[in-house]
Amino acid sequence: MGEKCExxxxxxxxxxxxxxxSENFIVVSTLSPKRFSPRILLRIITRIRKNLGYQKLLxxxxxxxxxxxxxxxYIGVDVFDNITAKLEGxxxxxxxxxxxxxxxxDYSNENSEFVKEELDILRSSCENGMLTEVVEKYCISHKSNEILRILKQDYY
Known part of the structure; x- marks a missing residue:
């Protein structure tokens, strides 16, 4: 990133x-899906977007x-790293x-490639207007499914 952050x-x-x-980014280093329930994580991310908008990458x-x-x-996080993928690998x-x-x-490189390919699919589906369908089909974790369920129940 290399940008000065306040x-x-x-x-x-x-x-x-x-x-x-910064000029182009919002960085929240205190959020961890393991630390927060899906409901609280969703509330925090939607709160960030509501207060700060969508002009900057989250x-x-x-x-x-x-x-x-x-x-x-799907709920507004734009940038992902491969820290967890490397560590678990x-x-x-x-x-x-x-x-x-x-x-x-050691599966670190394979896991990093898995995350990269996953993000490529998500970007492509976003460009093609198919994000919702792809996300609904691809969510296999209970936390992801809970985030989507709460989003539909409480935010739509």
């Missing part, structure tokens, strides 16, 4: 959220769980279209 915060009825903002470091990426992309976890499998070798 620390800022959003405060509303749900509390305070610290973030960094990046939440470390949320490269490939089974959450489709839902997070180095410990013998391999990502597949059916979920995680465990083995002995």
């Amino acid at each position: 620390p800022k915060e959003i405060s509303d009825d749900h509390g305070k959220l610290d973030y960094l903002e 990046y939440i470091p470390g949320i490269s769980d490939p089974y959450l990426i489709p839902a997070l992309f 180095s410990m013998g976890t391999k990502y597949t279209i059916f979920g995680r499998s465990n083995g002995i070798p």
Whole structure:
């Protein structure tokens, strides 16, 4: 990114959220899908977008769980890294279209490629007006499905 970021915060009825903002990016480093329930994660991300708009790219470091990426992309997260993919791969976890499998070798590169291909599919489906259909078909984790269910129930 290489851009200078300024620390800022959003405060509303749900509390305070610290973030960094640059000319092109919003970076929220305190969000972790493992730390927050899908409902709270959805509320925080929609709150960020409501308060800060969609003009800047939203990046939440470390949320490269490939089974959450489709839902997070759908609700407004724009930039993903491969930190989780590399870490889990180095410990013998391999990502597949059916979920995680465990083995002995280092799968970091394969997992990074899996995440890259997944993001390519999401970008392409967005450009073709098929994002909703692709995300609904591709969400295999219970957290992703819960995010989509809450989104439809509470936000549409």
